Amino acid sequence: MEKKPFITKEQVEEIVKTYPTPFHIYDEKGIRENARKLKQAFAWNKGFKEYFAVKATPNPYIMQILKEEGIGADCSSYAELVISDKVGLKGHEIMFSSNVTPKEDFELAAKMDVIINFDDLTHLEYYDKIADFKETMCCRYNPGGDFTINSQIMDTPSDAKYGMTKEQMKEAYRYMMKKGVKNFGIHAFLASNTVTNEYYPKLARILFETAVELHKETGAHIAFVNLSGGVGIPYRPDQEPNDIMVIGEGVRKAYEDVLVPEGMDDVAIYTELGRFMLGPYGALVTQATHEKHIHKEYIGCDACAANLMRPAIYGAYHHITVLGKENEPCDHMYDITGGLCENNDKFAVDRKLPKIDIGDYLYIHDAGAHGFSMGYNYNGKLRSAELLLRENGEVKLIRRAETVEDYLATLDFGPFPMEKM
Numbered sequence: 309m310e311k312k313p314f315i316t317k318e319q320v321e322e323i324v325k326t327y328p329t330p331f332h333i334y335d336e337k338g339i340r341e342n343a344r345k346l347k348q349a350f351a352w353n354k355g356f357k358e359y360f361a362v363k364a365t366p367n368p369y370i371m372q373i374l375k376e377e378g379i380g381a382d383c384s385s386y387a388e389l390v391i392s393d394k395v396g397l398k399g400h401e402i403m404f405s406s407n408v409t410p411k412e413d414f415e416l417a418a419k420m421d422v423i424i425n426f427d428d429l430t431h432l433e434y435y436d437k438i439a440d441f442k443e444t445m446c447c448r449y450n451p452g453g454d455f456t457i458n459s460q461i462m463d464t465p466s467d468a469k470y471g472m473t474k475e476q477m478k479e480a481y482r483y484m485m486k487k488g489v490k491n492f493g494i495h496a497f498l499a500s501n502t503v504t505n506e507y508y509p510k511l512a513r514i515l516f517e518t519a520v521e522l523h524k525e526t527g528a529h530i531a532f533v534n535l536s537g538g539v540g541i542p543y544r545p546d547q548e549p550n551d552i553m554v555i556g557e558g559v560r561k562a563y564e565d566v567l568v569p570e571g572m573d574d575v576a577i578y579t580e581l582g583r584f585m586l587g588p589y590g591a592l593v594t595q596a597t598h599e600k601h602i603h604k605e606y607i608g609c610d611a612c613a614a615n616l617m618r619p620a621i622y623g624a625y626h627h628i629t630v631l632g633k634e635n636e637p638c639d640h641m642y643d644i645t646g647g648l649c650e651n652n653d654k655f656a657v658d659r660k661l662p663k664i665d666i667g668d669y670l671y672i673h674d675a676g677a678h679g680f681s682m683g684y685n686y687n688g689k690l691r692s693a694e695l696l697l698r699e700n701g702e703v704k705l706i707r708r709a710e711t712v713e714d715y716l717a718t719l720d721f722g723p724f725p726m727e728k729m
């Protein structure tokens with residue numbers, strides 16, 4: 309499928325008069341339409357709720373839009389809980405799916421009365437010393453082995469640090485029932501960025517069967533099954549996108565097959581999607597500032613891996629459109645690089661693109677999730693601004709760019725040069 313930017317060259321030329329490149333920009337209209345489609349796909353389930361994975365795009369303005377669409381937050385750290393609180397999300401509008409959890413994080417989660425998802429059996433006694441168990445608690449499940457779809461290995465839960473074994477799940481439920489917990493959730497995240505409509509239905513079937521077993525063996529009331537994240541997006545133009553309606557229907561079928569015959573037809577479905585909610589609705593916009601002709605052809609731009617890390621660390625593909633040259637032939641081959649002193653700082657390698665001239669704007673697609681949020685300050689590079697393209701066409705600054713003063717702020721303890729240590 310052809311990948312189309314949600315802004316034009318003319319719009320970018322207007323934006324840079326106020327906000328210079330590089331910047332991340334998000335598309336409010338796309339975010340809202342997609343959120344509504346997700347809700348529609350799971351409308352058959354009375355208790356359905358999406359908890360947006362905050363780590364994907366931890367910006368309160370984005371979370372506010374999602375909140376208006378009825379979406380909560382999935383947090384895994386103290387700061388993410390604080391952001392969610394600032395957005396006005398309360399109590400059970402927030403899931404806390406953390407691991408290796410610090411004491412302070414559990415304390416805050418308990419104080420905010422969010423739904424806590426325990427990653428491990430040993431967390432129960434640890435938590436017991438920190439706060440009271442609530443009426444509703446959740447446990448994260450790790451079935452081990454390989455996770456396959458049509459005998460193709462999608463991921464390897466046996467190598468994943470998350471979750472508990474089935475026996476530990478039973479023990480955890482029994483422990484918490486003694487502590488007065490009434491409602492239980494099951495959570496699992498078994499494969500990431502799946503571009504197949506079969507992931508959620510397959511996962512759901514595993515979790516529903518586990519729910520039945522846990523209920524039968526412990527007597528616990530299973531209130532919800534949390535399918536977590538993992539529904540992916542087509543980063544490459546030749547990939548077939550997921551159809552969320554088909555996915556919702558597949559989960560419904562598993563629900564009818566497994567839970568309904570057991571009389572467990574009050575189980576709510578929760579999701580914690582990040583990438584699917586925001587990925588395609590954010591882009592990194594950068595300007596070509598340098599060219600270099602050595603053993604290969606290079607275009608250097610004003611963004612770098614510090615603004616979008618996925619290509620550098622995962623070798624991930626991000627489609628690039630040269631704005632204003634959408635219809636020109638891709639008859640040049642480039643490496644598109646940033647300025648880090650790291651040779652993996654390349655947004656694209658051997659990419660066929662139209663001829664790029666200095667000053668052209670490059671639109672790096674699908675940077676809306678796990679993009680800005682993974683940014684870092686290596687080489688003293690500063691984080692960019694984040695902008696929001698409103699539905700009415702206005703552009704709003706939703707996070708200012710970092711300054712050198714921000715970079716130095718944590719070093720503010722005394723005059724330099726240092727005297728004696």
Ligand SMILES: *Cc1c(COP(=O)(O)O)cnc(C)c1O
Nearest residue numbers: 361405536537538580581582583
């Ligand atoms: C990262 C994460 C998610 C979101 O994953 P996506 O691939 O962005 O959908 C959801 N839940 C938990 C616990 C996570 O760690």
